[in-house]
Amino acid sequence: MIRLANVSHDYGGRGLLSGVDLHIAPGAFHFLTGPSGAGKSTLLKLCYGELRPRSGRIELFGQNLAALSRDALADTRRRIGVIHQDCQFLDHLTLAENVALPFIATGRPVPEADLHELLSWVGLEHAADALPPTLSGGERQRAALARAVIMSPEVVLADEPTGNVDWEMSQRLLTLLVELNRMGTAVMIATHDLTLIRNAKALVSARILRIADQTLQSAGSDL
Amino acid sequence: MSFVEILRVRFDDAGKVVPSSGYTTVLTTLTAGAMAFLAVFALALSLSSGQLAQRWSDTLSQSATLRLSAAPSEIGAQTAAVLEILRTTPGVVSTRVLDIDEQRALLEPWFGPDLPVENLALPRLIEIIETPEGFDAAGLRLRLSTEAPGAVLDDHTRWRRPLVAAAASLRGLAWVSVVLIAGAMAAMITLAAGFSLAANVQVIRVLRLVGARDAFIARAFVRRFTLRALIGAAGGTVLGVAAFALLPVAGESGFLTGLGFQGAGWFLPLVIPPLAGLIAWAATRTAAFRVLRRES
Ligand SMILES: Nc1ncnc2c1ncn2[C@@H]1O[C@H](COP(=O)(O)OP(=O)(O)OP(=O)(O)O)[C@@H](O)[C@H]1O
Ligand SMILES: [Mg+2]
Numbered sequence: 001m002i003r004l005a006n007v008s009h010d011y012g013g014r015g016l017l018s019g020v021d022l023h024i025a026p027g028a029f030h031f032l033t034g035p036s037g038a039g040k041s042t043l044l045k046l047c048y049g050e051l052r053p054r055s056g057r058i059e060l061f062g063q064n065l066a067a068l069s070r071d072a073l074a075d076t077r078r079r080i081g082v083i084h085q086d087c088q089f090l091d092h093l094t095l096a097e098n099v100a101l102p103f104i105a106t107g108r109p110v111p112e113a114d115l116h117e118l119l120s121w122v123g124l125e126h127a128a129d130a131l132p133p134t135l136s137g138g139e140r141q142r143a144a145l146a147r148a149v150i151m152s153p154e155v156v157l158a159d160e161p162t163g164n165v166d167w168e169m170s171q172r173l174l175t176l177l178v179e180l181n182r183m184g185t186a187v188m189i190a191t192h193d194l195t196l197i198r199n200a201k202a203l204v205s206a207r208i209l210r211i212a213d214q215t216l217q218s219a220g221s222d223l
Numbered sequence: 224m225s226f227v228e229i230l231r232v233r234f235d236d237a238g239k240v241v242p243s244s245g246y247t248t249v250l251t252t253l254t255a256g257a258m259a260f261l262a263v264f265a266l267a268l269s270l271s272s273g274q275l276a277q278r279w280s281d282t283l284s285q286s287a288t289l290r291l292s293a294a295p296s297e298i299g300a301q302t303a304a305v306l307e308i309l310r311t312t313p314g315v316v317s318t319r320v321l322d323i324d325e326q327r328a329l330l331e332p333w334f335g336p337d338l339p340v341e342n343l344a345l346p347r348l349i350e351i352i353e354t355p356e357g358f359d360a361a362g363l364r365l366r367l368s369t370e371a372p373g374a375v376l377d378d379h380t381r382w383r384r385p386l387v388a389a390a391a392s393l394r395g396l397a398w399v400s401v402v403l404i405a406g407a408m409a410a411m412i413t414l415a416a417g418f419s420l421a422a423n424v425q426v427i428r429v430l431r432l433v434g435a436r437d438a439f440i441a442r443a444f445v446r447r448f449t450l451r452a453l454i455g456a457a458g459g460t461v462l463g464v465a466a467f468a469l470l471p472v473a474g475e476s477g478f479l480t481g482l483g484f485q486g487a488g489w490f491l492p493l494v495i496p497p498l499a500g501l502i503a504w505a506a507t508r509t510a511a512f513r514v515l516r517r518e519s
Contacts, residue, residue, distance in 0.1 A: 048432075050432065070436075070437055070515075070516075071436050071437070074431065074434050074435060074436045074437075075434065075436075077431075077432065077433070077434040078433075078434035082432065084432070088428070088429045088432055089429070090240065090242075090426055090429055092242040093239070093240070097239075101240075101429070101430075101433045102433040102434055104240060105240065105430050105433045105434060105435035105439060106433075106434055106435065106436075106439070107439060147433070151434075
């Protein structure tokens with residue numbers, strides 16, 4: 001579904017990623033690790049087309065990213081649920097509206113029942129009408145996860161989805177992602193949290209990737 | 224999204240996703256109001272100067288009067304000579320010698336009905352009907368002075384010709400003002416929309432990330448500015464028309480007669496608010512799509 005071939009990227013300074021090959025197939029479950037600043041967030045941004053690579057080829061659902069029209073890219077993004085490291089909410093909208101934003105922004109009616117079920121799943125039904133800046137970091141991350149999955153995307157890309165939540169909640173979020181994966185959604189989670197990865201191994205057969213020396217390596221099971 | 228769609232005021236989600244930045248929207252409303260107010264005046268000026276030109280050119284009446292004074296023994300011969308000159312003067316359609324009764328009628332307001340016109344050495348009056356282009360008055364005077372020295376050409380309505388031309392160019396100026404007002408409004412709304420778009424790059428980014436197309440993002444801005452321009456222009460138009468309704472324009476006579484709106488003319492300013500909305504729609508749309516193309 002998402003395929004990177006020989007992709008290199010940098011932000012104008014020193015090289016960050018070089019010669020990266022990656023394939024996220026339907027139903028796959030990937031973890032992405034690496035030290036802070038290694039380029040995990042950058043790699044995810046390349047995967048949903050927020051960044052264009054310096055070189056190499058990126059295919060989203062069989063279409064060359066470089067050749068996608070602006071509207072086609074917008075439509076493609078609806079098939080990818082993203083949990084951003086910094087959440088990316090609209091601070092003047094309520095939490096519920098932020099979670100429903102993928103529907104609102106594509107002019108579709110918001111499925112109220114699904115929205116409330118999802119909010120209670122991530123333990124936020126009490127905060128539906130709160131504005132994002134009044135919520136804790138963990139609450140925002142849970143909401144970000146809810147927004148990423150509300151459109152039943154084919155792929156979920158999660159950037160540190162459990163960075164700010166307690167152990168119990170992180171298990172719960174992981175379970176939700178594993179649930180989705182069992183129903184066919186491909187998942188890629190960028191994280192430092194090795195415990196999360198270890199716990200996941202009991203639930204799902206995940207592939208662990210690691211960014212080191214600007215390249216993407218398979219970390220195997222030595223965690 | 225069409226302009227008409229915006230007129231169906233629906234405060235739906237597209238409008239809500241962009242935070243209302245009170246400052247730019249208030250400025251847009253005020254600008255549209257001020258521009259509409261000025262447009263009402265320009266429109267009134269255009270209508271009135273058009274009517275003025277019409278009125279003045281009507282009273283030009285394309286006629287002149289020739290007064291012929293001569294000794295009673297010569298008057299017949301001189302009249303014949305003058306009529307012959309007029310017959311061969313380009314721009315003269317017809318001539319007519321006024322008879323005694325007509326002359327009496329002309330003098331009656333001044334001297335009363337009992338004036339013994341027959342006994343007075345009154346000048347002969349000859350009415351000249353001109354073509355719309357008129358005749359060469361200076362040339363005619365020259366010929367008359369040699370062949371009929373007692374003839375005086377009175378073309379008193381001619382002084383109005385330049386006034387008619389002035390009224391016509393005033394009308395042109397009024398239309399230029401309308402165009403300038405529309406242009407200034409387009410420019411200001413483009414700036415306001417550009418400012419609003421720049422202030423909301425983060426909002427635009429988030430909307431993009433969740434799969435919004437350019438058209439949806441643009442709509443949020445376009446709707447807001449179009450509605451604001453409509454509301455502001457409606458207010459400005461009402462104020463402008465009210466100002467004219469209350470204006471103590473010189474009554475039935477006088478130079479300024481008819482400055483303002485008359486009859487159906489009062490409805491003409493109704494076109495200003497939709498026009499302002501249309502300008503805002505086009506200006507915001509252009510600004511939005513330009514920014515969205517750049518910020519990709
Ligand atoms: N927009 C940008 N402009 C310039 N440099 C950037 C930009 N975004 C990221 N970087 C740099 O690129 C490097 C990789 O950033 P990235 O966010 O991908 O790292 P990361 O692996 O996600 O780190 P973390 O685990 O801390 O989230 C960092 O050194 C960062 O400073
Ligand atoms: Mg990161």
